[in-house]
Amino acid sequence: MAQQCPLTFVMSLAMLLNVAFSANFSDFFQPLWAPDHIATEGDHINLSLDTVSGCGFESRSKYLFGKASMQIKLVEGDSAGTVTAFYMSSEGPNHDELDFEFLGNVSGEPYLVQTNVYVNGSGNREQRHSLWFDPTLDFHTYSLFWNRRYIVFLVDGIPMRVFANKEENGVVYPKSQAMSIRGSVWNADDWATQGGRVRTNWSHSPFVSTFRSFEIDACELSPETDDVEAKCGVSRQFWWDKPSLRELNRHQSHQLKWVRRKHLVYDYCKDVARFTELPRECIN
Ligand SMILES: *[C@@H]1O[C@H](CO)[C@@H](O)[C@H](O)[C@H]1NC(C)=O
Ligand SMILES: *[C@@H]1O[C@H](CO)[C@@H](O)[C@H](O)[C@H]1NC(C)=O
Ligand SMILES: *[C@@H]1O[C@H](CO)[C@@H](O)[C@H](O)[C@H]1NC(C)=O
Ligand SMILES: *[C@@H]1O[C@H](CO)[C@@H](O)[C@H](O)[C@H]1NC(C)=O
Numbered sequence: 001m002a003q004q005c006p007l008t009f010v011m012s013l014a015m016l017l018n019v020a021f022s023a024n025f026s027d028f029f030q031p032l033w034a035p036d037h038i039a040t041e042g043d044h045i046n047l048s049l050d051t052v053s054g055c056g057f058e059s060r061s062k063y064l065f066g067k068a069s070m071q072i073k074l075v076e077g078d079s080a081g082t083v084t085a086f087y088m089s090s091e092g093p094n095h096d097e098l099d100f101e102f103l104g105n106v107s108g109e110p111y112l113v114q115t116n117v118y119v120n121g122s123g124n125r126e127q128r129h130s131l132w133f134d135p136t137l138d139f140h141t142y143s144l145f146w147n148r149r150y151i152v153f154l155v156d157g158i159p160m161r162v163f164a165n166k167e168e169n170g171v172v173y174p175k176s177q178a179m180s181i182r183g184s185v186w187n188a189d190d191w192a193t194q195g196g197r198v199r200t201n202w203s204h205s206p207f208v209s210t211f212r213s214f215e216i217d218a219c220e221l222s223p224e225t226d227d228v229e230a231k232c233g234v235s236r237q238f239w240w241d242k243p244s245l246r247e248l249n250r251h252q253s254h255q256l257k258w259v260r261r262k263h264l265v266y267d268y269c270k271d272v273a274r275f276t277e278l279p280r281e282c283i284n
């Protein structure tokens with residue numbers, strides 16, 4: 001496919017892609033709620049949660065396929081009850097959504113990362129992982145890679161989760177709804193920390209997570225004008241459709257196995273108490 005194209009053609013396509021580094025907040029984003037709880041400086045975005053409100057932002061554009069990355073430093077100290085989220089979502093009751101949700105904890109106890117995939121309005125596809133570092137000490141890079149074959153959740157470039165396209169088994173796959181890129185901090189103390197047993201201790205508020213260094217290399221759709229199929233459809237040759245990206249390479253497969261062996265703490269696909277019949281994508 002792509003490698004058969006004359007070089008100039010490939011290059012002109014590459015120039016259609018959007019790659020952004022270290023831009024200011026308003027170049028890419030707008031508040032989703034509680035703008036007064038969002039503080040920005042250069043490409044740093046601080047999101048605060050206090051007794052009044054959490055807050056969130058979203059990209060001005062929507063994207064289909066490609067890769068989005070954000071560096072995040074999570075609420076430090078006592079973050080019990082709080083959730084920091086980095087996610088992509090389309091609109092409406094039949095929306096698609098890809099989530100990283102960082103579940104806070106009491107001081108000294110580890111965060112968990114919950115990932116989820118909504119397709120056509122249905123989620124309930126949670127996995128939870130511990131991390132191999134303290135996500136409050138430094139910035140780490142969290143990425144979503146998405147093409148027609150699979151979705152990969154990456155942490156510092158290491159695949160944490162793969163959601164494969166199993167349309168041939170009758171499982172709907174997100175491929176036609178463009179999604180905006182979002183970040184938020186909110187109170188979820190009814191479930192987030194130790195199953196809801198530990199509530200948010202508001203004497204430690206505000207709870208602040210910092211986002212920075214947003215990168216996007218995806219098919220961009222401006223809200224009003226663009227036709228999804230014409231702009232991002234199969235007839236166009238995008239880098240994420242390269243044959244080499246049809247599955248994880250051997251190194252990435254090893255990394256994924258390592259993450260699952262060492263850091264997976266919950267997988268909905270194994271939760272026979274919850275599902276009398278496991279979801280179809282869980283069956284190989
Ligand atoms: C961001 O905004 C500041 C001032 O508001 C400006 O000096 C700087 O050049 C901007 N940076 C980018 C990448 O646009
Ligand atoms: C964001 O929070 C960090 C750490 O609390 C602080 O050093 C920085 O000044 C804050 N930035 C803005 C724009 O408020
Ligand atoms: C999405 O869900 C709606 C019902 O909410 C259904 O009518 C439609 O067929 C579904 N789409 C796909 C692709 O399964
Ligand atoms: C919080 O810490 C406890 C105790 O180490 C642990 O069981 C739990 O999984 C941690 N994470 C969350 C989000 O509750």
Ligand SMILES: *[C@@H]1O[C@H](CO)[C@@H](O)[C@H](O)[C@H]1NC(C)=O
Binds near residue numbers: 201203
């Ligand atoms: C909340 O934090 C304060 C200050 O650290 C502490 O004195 C108090 O015991 C905490 N409350 C709970 C319910 O843990």
